[in-house]
Amino acid sequence: MNSLAKASTLSSENISVWFGQRQVLSDVNLVFPANKVTALIGPSGCGKSTFIRTLNRMHELIPGAGLAGSVYLDGKDIYAEDFDAVSVRIKIGMVFQKPNPFPTMTIRDNILSGLRLSGRKIENGDEVVETSLRRASIWNEVKDRLNDQAISLSGGQQQRLCIARSLAMNPQVLLMDEPCSALDPGSTRRIEETIQELSSSMTIVIVTHNMQQAQRVSDQTAFFLADDNTPGGVVEFGATEQIFNGPIDQRTNDYVNGHFG
Amino acid sequence: MEEELMSFAPRPAVQPWARVNTGRRIQILLASIVPILLTAAVILVTGLDRNVALMGVFLPLQLIAASAVGFRAFGRRGVGDAALIVFVVFFATFVLVLLASVVFSLVSQGAQAMSWGFFTQNNRYVSNTTSLEYGGVGHAIIGTLLVVGLTTVVTVPLGIAMAIYLTQSQSKTKGIIRTLTQAISGLPSVVAGLFILSIAITLDWQKSGFLGSMALLPLMLPTIARVAEEALRLVPVDLRYAALALGAPNYRAFFQVILPAAKSGLVTAILLGVARIIGETAPLILTVPINNGTSWNLFSGEIMTLPAYVYNYLGSAFVPSQNRAWGGALVLMILVAILFGATRILSRSKSLKSKPTKEKASK
Numbered sequence: 001m002n003s004l005a006k007a008s009t010l011s012s013e014n015i016s017v018w019f020g021q022r023q024v025l026s027d028v029n030l031v032f033p034a035n036k037v038t039a040l041i042g043p044s045g046c047g048k049s050t051f052i053r054t055l056n057r058m059h060e061l062i063p064g065a066g067l068a069g070s071v072y073l074d075g076k077d078i079y080a081e082d083f084d085a086v087s088v089r090i091k092i093g094m095v096f097q098k099p100n101p102f103p104t105m106t107i108r109d110n111i112l113s114g115l116r117l118s119g120r121k122i123e124n125g126d127e128v129v130e131t132s133l134r135r136a137s138i139w140n141e142v143k144d145r146l147n148d149q150a151i152s153l154s155g156g157q158q159q160r161l162c163i164a165r166s167l168a169m170n171p172q173v174l175l176m177d178e179p180c181s182a183l184d185p186g187s188t189r190r191i192e193e194t195i196q197e198l199s200s201s202m203t204i205v206i207v208t209h210n211m212q213q214a215q216r217v218s219d220q221t222a223f224f225l226a227d228d229n230t231p232g233g234v235v236e237f238g239a240t241e242q243i244f245n246g247p248i249d250q251r252t253n254d255y256v257n258g259h260f261g
Numbered sequence: 262m263e264e265e266l267m268s269f270a271p272r273p274a275v276q277p278w279a280r281v282n283t284g285r286r287i288q289i290l291l292a293s294i295v296p297i298l299l300t301a302a303v304i305l306v307t308g309l310d311r312n313v314a315l316m317g318v319f320l321p322l323q324l325i326a327a328s329a330v331g332f333r334a335f336g337r338r339g340v341g342d343a344a345l346i347v348f349v350v351f352f353a354t355f356v357l358v359l360l361a362s363v364v365f366s367l368v369s370q371g372a373q374a375m376s377w378g379f380f381t382q383n384n385r386y387v388s389n390t391t392s393l394e395y396g397g398v399g400h401a402i403i404g405t406l407l408v409v410g411l412t413t414v415v416t417v418p419l420g421i422a423m424a425i426y427l428t429q430s431q432s433k434t435k436g437i438i439r440t441l442t443q444a445i446s447g448l449p450s451v452v453a454g455l456f457i458l459s460i461a462i463t464l465d466w467q468k469s470g471f472l473g474s475m476a477l478l479p480l481m482l483p484t485i486a487r488v489a490e491e492a493l494r495l496v497p498v499d500l501r502y503a504a505l506a507l508g509a510p511n512y513r514a515f516f517q518v519i520l521p522a523a524k525s526g527l528v529t530a531i532l533l534g535v536a537r538i539i540g541e542t543a544p545l546i547l548t549v550p551i552n553n554g555t556s557w558n559l560f561s562g563e564i565m566t567l568p569a570y571v572y573n574y575l576g577s578a579f580v581p582s583q584n585r586a587w588g589g590a591l592v593l594m595i596l597v598a599i600l601f602g603a604t605r606i607l608s609r610s611k612s613l614k615s616k617p618t619k620e621k622a623s624k
Contacts, residue, residue, distance in 0.1 A: 058506055063431050090508030100499040104521040117509030117517055162503070169507060 007034040007202045008074045008091070008172035010055060016231070017050055017059065018066030024050055026231040027069070030222055032173070037195060037204045039214035039240065042224030043260070047232030048207045049097070051224070052175050055205065056092035057085040073173070090118050093171030097178040099158035101150035101165070108146040110161055114169040128168050136164035137194050156187025163194060174198065176206040180213065192217050211256055215244055223252045288330045296322035323347050367591050374588025384553035384565075389579040398589050400555040401570040402596065404470065407559050408549070408566055409539050411474040412481055417531055420485030424530075427486070428493040429515065439490075446483035453479045454544030461548065468550045470559035473566070476544035485534040492526020493519065528608040532601055539597055542568035567593045 010032040017025035025047040032038045040048040053059040055071055057078060070077045078088045101110050111129045115122050122128070129146065133139040138160040142153070150161060159179060166174060176195075180188040188210075195204055195217045208214050214221055221243040226232030236243060236252040247253045254260055281289075300319040303309060309318070324347050331343030379397035387396035423442070427435055457476040461468065496519050504514035520527070545566050551573060552563035567589055574586035 056506065058502065061502065061505065086508050086510050089506055094506040096499065096503065096506075098499060100497070100503040102500060102503070102518055102522075104518075104524070113504075113517070114507035114509075117504055117507050117513045119510075119513065165507065 006172065009034045009072075010092070010173050010203055010205070011072045012051075012055070013070045013072065015051065015054055015067070015069035015071065017047065017054060017068075019062070020064045020066075023231040024226070026233045028234050030234065030237060032203050032205055034203050035199055035201075036219040037199050037206065037217055039218035039221045040205065040207045040224060041209070041211070041214050041221060041255070042232070042235075043226075043255070044209075045232075046224040046226040048224050049177050050232075052094075052177050052205060052207050055173070055175055056094055057088045058094060060085065086118070090169060091171060092173040092175060093166035093169055095159070095163050095166055095174065095176045095179045097181055099155055099162050099182070101153070101158050101161050103149070103151045105150055106147045107142050107150050107153070107161060110150045110165050111168050114165055118169070132164040132168040133161075135167050135194070135198065136160045137190050137197075138164060154187075156183045156190070159183060159187065160191060160194070163191070167198070171202060173203045173205070176204065178207050178209065181209065188213070211244070211258075215240060223247075223249075223255060225251060225255070285330070285334060288333065292323075292326035292330045296326050320347075320351060323351065364594075367587070367594060370584070370587035371589075371591030374584050375591070379588055380592065383555045384570075384585075387553065389577060389582050391581060393581055393584055393588075396585070398567065398570055398585075398592050400553070401565040401567045401589060402592065403555060403557065404549075404564040404566040405539065405568075405593070405596070407557070407564070408470050408473045408477070408545070409535060411471065411559060412477040412538060413531070413535060415474070416478050416481045416485060416534065420482050420530070420534065421489050421527065423482070423486040424489035424493050425515070427490045429511075442483045442486050445479055446487070448479060449543075450480055450541050451543040451547070453477070454547035457544070458547045467561060468548055469561055470549055470556075470564040470566075473545045473549035473564075474559070476548045477538040477541055480541060480544070481534045481538045484537045485530045488530035488533050489523075489527055492523045492530060495526060496522045525608060528604060532604055535600065536597060539600075540568055540593060542572050545569050546572060567596070 012028050012030050015025060015028040016023060028051055030038070040052065042048050050059065054067060059065055059067060067079070070079060072078070073088070073091065076083065078092075102113055105113060108125075108129050111132050112122055112125055115128070130139060130143075133142060138157060141157060142148075142161075145152075150158065153161060159182070163174075163176075163179070180191055183191070192213060195206065198204060199219075206214075206217065218240045220238060221240045222237040223235045223243060224232050225235045236247055236249045243252060244256050247256065296319055299322055300314055303318050304311060304314050324344055327343035327347045328340045331339030331341075333339070335342070374393050376394070376397075378394065380402070381399045382395070382397035383400035384396045384398075423438070426432070427439060454476045456479075457472050458468075460466075461472055466472065500518050500522060501514055504518040505511075509517070545568055549566060549569065550563040551565050551569050553565070554563075556562055556564045558564065571586045571589040571593070574582045574589065577583055577586070
């Protein structure tokens with residue numbers, strides 16, 4: 001068994017984001033404590049996905065992107081000059097909205113791809129593959145076909161494979177951008193169980209449009225909103241219980257009860 | 262997976278949508294035959310030129326007939342479908358006939374030169390009247406493979422590097438470079454040859470196979486760069502993001518994820534590049550001295566290539582020489598077919614091992 005990296009605390013300080021001249025996020029201050037699951041909710045276009053991409057420096061890959069503010073990983077600013085994007089992404093893994101396994105690789109190679117891509121030596125590859133697939137609750141389904149192409153899996157299996165691929169890197173933080181939006185209820189339930197189990201060893205941030213999902217999996221919730229033609233921002237942030245059962249802001253109350261968005 | 266599929270009782274495939282009632286079958290048959298008969302009649306009666314009749318009488322008649330059948334069956338939308346089918350089938354047949362006639366004349370004229378010796382021997386001791394049993398294109402095959410091979414070895418990395426630059430960088434000079442590349446692809450090949458020849462004369466270099474390779478380079482480069490660019494552009498950006506999110510530096514993401522995903526497209530780019538230059542004649546005539554003996558030396562002395570061989574014998578007044586020219590052209594076509602076939606098989610064999618199966622419903 002690999003020694004698991006310790007979960008880390010991640011926090012954002014006054015994060016503002018631009019695409020070209022247009023500001024899309026304004027002053028987001030959030031804290032993601034170690035081993036907690038944080039859900040980011042809000043209507044489409046309010047900047048949740050954009051925000052989560054600033055947390056592991058994927059945001060800067062988009063042409064015309066701009067950013068102000070800081071993101072701290074255990075107190076260190078990941079945008080500091082002596083911190084490079086590659087080492088940030090090794091520590092902070094990401095699962096995308098659409099399953100994106102590498103189509104030219106087998107299931108096994110997909111799991112090991114992170115290690116290969118980051119230039120690490122692979123010792124006990126079989127063990128890494130099994131551990132990662134078990135942690136993503138997909139081991140039993142694929143253990144007999146590890147050398148099949150990854151795209152032969154169903155959509156739900158592909159997404160869990162992508163989670164396993166991130167887990168093989170032993171990240172301290174896992175970012176999930178609507179990981180279940182393209183999946184059926186069964187696959188969604190399995191991924192939610194996986195999230196619960198993973199939170200014992202890492203910090204998780206998940207963007208979701210599914211209110212029930214946010215309530216089921218998260219410890220704390222941030223509600224994002226962008227009013228017409230203004231940059232998005234956090235309206236309310238607190239324990240999930242409080243956001244859903246006793247929100248302070250009227251807009252939060254309207255949103256979680258399905259009155260808009 | 263396969264076992265699961267086997268457990269279903271085998272049933273013959275049925276295609277209920279393909280059923281056509283007898284009445285309509287007859288209409289379609291009539292619509293296909295009547296225009297042909299009418300056109301034949303017009304030609305016989307008026308003595309109209311056959312090619313004019315094909316375009317001016319047959320095509321309109323066929324369109325009217327097919328439209329009428331389509332209209333009877335489906336109303337106005339049937340007319341559009343019928344017209345499209347007529348146009349597609351007519352012009353596809355037209356092009357196929359043209360293509361087949363080229364291949365046919367090449368095969369029929371070149372066939373008499375074909376023998377094992379023709380592929381393996383060189384043309385030393387062959388005169389204009391020497392019988393076809395003696396001599397061959399062996400030296401020209403070697404020369405073509407060497408010259409084109411050297412061009413390919415130099416151009417493929419350059420062309421793919423250009424494609425990488427055009428797809429992966431966010432530089433502002435991309436537009437200019439792309440436009441210039443397109444402009445070069447319209448360059449007359451004789452100009453490429455003259456360009457290299459003028460350099461050789463200026464620098465006092467001797468003509469050689471190497472100069473021929475360099476003259477072919479500007480012809481091959483734009484083809485490879487453009488097709489490879491399209492191949493790389495087709496790789497979803499998701500894959501690049503997935504690799505980078507795992508902590509990959511750009512170069513590893515490119516070599517381990519993007520390049521393998523674009524592999525078949527890149528092979529196509531190389532094949533089209535080779536196809537573009539392998540038959541090029543003018544640059545080689547200007548820059549490569551020819552001979553009748555076998556030479557393996559690209560960098561000095563004379564070396565024969567297939568296009569130069571064909572050009573050399575084509576204008577001859579002697580029948581055996583003309584036959585040699587046809588034979589050389591046929592050998593060039595066979596060579597291209599072999600090269601392409603082999604490359605396709607080699608580049609495919611790896612991914613055939615485990616084909617993507619249909620998405621399985623999750624239980």
